[in-house]
Each structure stands twice: as C-alpha cells, then as structure tokens.
Amino acid sequence: xxxxxVLGTGRVGGSLAAALTRAxxxxxxxxxxxxxxxxxxRAAGIVIxxxxxxxxxxxxxxxxxELRGKILVDVSNATADGPDGLPAELIYPGSxxxxxxxxxxxxxxxxxxxxxMLFSVMTAPATLTxxxxxxxxxxDPLAKQTVRELLTDLGWRAEWITDLGGIRTARATEAAILxxxxxxxxxxxxxxxxxxxx
Numbered sequence: 001x002x003x004x005x006v007l008g009t010g011r012v013g014g015s016l017a018a019a020l021t022r023a024x025x026x027x028x029x030x031x032x033x034x035x036x037x038x039x040x041x042r043a044a045g046i047v048i049x050x051x052x053x054x055x056x057x058x059x060x061x062x063x064x065x066e067l068r069g070k071i072l073v074d075v076s077n078a079t080a081d082g083p084d085g086l087p088a089e090l091i092y093p094g095s096x097x098x099x100x101x102x103x104x105x106x107x108x109x110x111x112x113x114x115x116x117m118l119f120s121v122m123t124a125p126a127t128l129t130x131x132x133x134x135x136x137x138x139x140d141p142l143a144k145q146t147v148r149e150l151l152t153d154l155g156w157r158a159e160w161i162t163d164l165g166g167i168r169t170a171r172a173t174e175a176a177i178l179x180x181x182x183x184x185x186x187x188x189x190x191x192x193x194x195x196x197x198x
Contacts (some may be wrong), residue, residue, distance in 0.1 A: 008050030053078035098170035109143035118192030132193030
C-alpha cells in the first residue's frame with residue numbers, strides 16, 4: 001500500500017482518489033481549506049496534482065518543503081479557457097507545466113502522465129474500443145517505475161504505457177490538449193484518449 005495525497009477535488013481528483021482507494025492505497029484528498037494541501041502532502045509518499053493547471057504552479061511551489069523528496073504525479077494541463085469554457089491556448093508555450101513544476105521543485109520527482117485523455121479514461125482505460133496510450137515524462141527512472149505501477153493499479157496494461165523520456169517531453173503531451181476542444185465540439189464528451197497505433 002502506498003500513501004497518496006490527491007490535490008484537487010474535481011472530477012479528475014475524485015475519480016483518481018476513488019480508483020486508487022479501491023486498489024488498496026491509503027488516499028487523502030485535500031480540499032480547499034487552509035493548510036489542507038500542505039498537511040496531505042506532508043503525510044504522503046506520492047502526491048497527485050489534479051488541480052486546475054492554470055493555478056497549479058503557484059499552489060505547488062508553495063508546498064516546496066512538503067514535497068521535498070516526494071513523487072509528484074502531474075495530470076494537469078495549463079491552458080487558458082476559451083469563450084465556451086473549453087481549453088484554448090497553452091499558458092506555457094515552448095515549455096510545459098511539468099517543466100515549470102520541476103524547476104520550481106528541484107528536490108521533487110515530477111512525473112507527467114494521464115493528461116492526454118478525458119478524465120473517465122484515466123481510471124477505466126479498457127472501456128475504450130481500442131487500447132489508449134498513457135505517456136510518462138520525468139527525470140527519475142525509479143519515480144517513473146513507481147508511477148507505472150500505479151497506472152497498472154488503475155487498469156493500464158504494461159503495453160499501453162509509453163515512457164517518453166525526460167520531463168521536457170511533457171511539452172509534447174501537454175500540447176495534445178489543443179486537440180480536445182475540437183474533438184469535443186465534433187463528437188461531444190464521449191470518452192477518448194490519445195493512442196499510438198503500431
């Protein structure tokens with residue numbers, strides 16, 4: 001069992017927390033009350049960032065001490081919202097939220113994953129009609145292996161997980177969010193994910 005703190009109480013955070021709890025992990029969800037995120041991060045071995053990407057850097061940079069030596073699993077995309085509330089432009093063009101987090105938290109092992117799909121696919125990948133792909137980006141091999149094991153607990157098969165390399169590769173997967181508004185406008189909120197066909 002791993003002790004996990006989920007930062008973010010929306011659909012993404014709630015879905016991940018419930019699925020990881022069912023898998024046997026000890027999960028704490030930090031709400032918005034003052035100090036809740038710090039308390040949860042301090043007590044956890046792994047912290048999942050499921051907060052809105054536009055404000056993630058500021059929130060997490062404030063937890064530098066609590067996140068020291070921990071694995072930070074970043075599933076968020078930092079975008080400005082368009083007029084219809086769907087993702088529009090990237091906030092960190094030429095970079096990524098994951099890179100910004102790693103720079104702000106040099107003693108934390110940031111791993112980017114699960115950010116190229118609708119939230120429902122994160123915890124039920126086998127429900128799609130063809131295998132999706134979960135990408136891993138991060139500097140620390142052991143941290144990525146730990147996250148790979150968490151993905152397995154969420155129903156991801158080993159062959160569906162692709163390690164892209166260092167944290168800089170997250171700028172590629174984060175840019176995939178630019179597909180999302182067009183896909184949703186075309187087909188609605190039907191679950192989908194980016195997939196590498198071989």
